[in-house]
Amino acid sequence: MLAVLDTIAATRAAIGQRRSGGTIGLVPTMGALHAGHASLIQRARRDCATVVVSVFVNPLQFDRREDLERYPQSLEADLELCRRDGVDIVFAPTVSEMYPRPMEMAVDVGRLADHLCGRFRPGHFQGVATVVLKLLQIVQPDVAYFGEKDAQQLAVVRRLVTDFNVPVRIAGVPTVREPDGLALSSRNLRLSAEERRLAPCLYAALQRAAASVDDGATNAPEIARDAATLVPADGRLRLEYLELVDPEDFQPVTRISGPVIAAGALWVGRTRLIDNVRCTPPTQDGPPEGGHDA
Ligand code: AMP
Numbered sequence: 001m002l003a004v005l006d007t008i009a010a011t012r013a014a015i016g017q018r019r020s021g022g023t024i025g026l027v028p029t030m031g032a033l034h035a036g037h038a039s040l041i042q043r044a045r046r047d048c049a050t051v052v053v054s055v056f057v058n059p060l061q062f063d064r065r066e067d068l069e070r071y072p073q074s075l076e077a078d079l080e081l082c083r084r085d086g087v088d089i090v091f092a093p094t095v096s097e098m099y100p101r102p103m104e105m106a107v108d109v110g111r112l113a114d115h116l117c118g119r120f121r122p123g124h125f126q127g128v129a130t131v132v133l134k135l136l137q138i139v140q141p142d143v144a145y146f147g148e149k150d151a152q153q154l155a156v157v158r159r160l161v162t163d164f165n166v167p168v169r170i171a172g173v174p175t176v177r178e179p180d181g182l183a184l185s186s187r188n189l190r191l192s193a194e195e196r197r198l199a200p201c202l203y204a205a206l207q208r209a210a211a212s213v214d215d216g217a218t219n220a221p222e223i224a225r226d227a228a229t230l231v232p233a234d235g236r237l238r239l240e241y242l243e244l245v246d247p248e249d250f251q252p253v254t255r256i257s258g259p260v261i262a263a264g265a266l267w268v269g270r271t272r273l274i275d276n277v278r279c280t281p282p283t284q285d286g287p288p289e290g291g292h293d294a
Pocket of ligand 1 (some may be wrong): 028029030031035036037039040078145146147148149173175176177183184185186188
């Protein structure tokens with residue numbers, strides 16, 4: 001039976017009752033759940049005795065008011081998906097439950113937010129790190145699941161729990177895509193039919209970067225420039241960034257000598273989409289299939 005709770009006290013009590021029964025897994029989300037979220041939930045269901053999903057559109061991490069106001073919300077459908085995938089507890093607090101008064105403190109994410117989304121969305125990762133720290137304190141899970149789709153966010157969260165000694169394991173889950181390559185995202189709901197047709201060019205460009213790296217190219221800015229040519233010249237499209245960065249510290253790489261992440265942000269009409277692809281140079285082949293733990 002799914003328990004849907006909107007207070008911190010009730011959530012802590014419900015989890016407290018189950019804690020002796022085995023591991024607790026947390027999947028933090030902002031709702032408008034889709035198959036990408038479901039993949040995190042299913043992974044948590046396989047790993048853990050209790051699965052908690054949080055649904056909270058966190059105002060602290062929105063740098064543009066319009067984005068927050070237009071963010072899709074569909075709690076009833078989200079609960080249906082959670083029921084279907086065997087979630088035990090949904091924690092869906094109000095803003096005033098999470099922030100009864102304005103926060104005085106915040107997590108400073110340092111250099112990890114200097115580039116990519118951190119550069120173009122001031123305060124975004126500080127808001128993410130702050131709410132994730134709160135959710136980890138409220139739920140106290142053994143494992144928390146995050147998508148590789150938001151690779152910079154995953155790096156911020158990994159560093160957050162290391163730097164603050166939070167006793168939780170962070171699990172990264174591969175990106176779920178549409179058949180044409182577009183990464184699933186709640187924001188895809190905002191695309192018109194024509195915009196939806198254009199949107200997969202971001203993934204195509206990132207794949208081109210990965211192919212160049214795989215072919216042995218090492219000049220990162222050149223690889224990025226070449227990849228960007230796959231975004232058609234169309235008034236509805238604006239590539240905000242496409243860069244190759246180090247997978248740990250998210251600093252830009254100029255000469256490739258190991259694995260990198262090609263990351264991009266594309267405006268499609270009024271909607272901003274992000275995606276990334278891991279690139280491995282030919283001399284640095286990854287571990288054999290199935291041989292590594294995401
Ligand atoms: P959001 O609701 O957008 O904040 O996402 C909640 C979690 O789901 C984050 O850890 C995301 O990285 C993850 N996620 C979102 N889209 C996908 C996707 N297409 N594939 C895998 N994980 C995803």
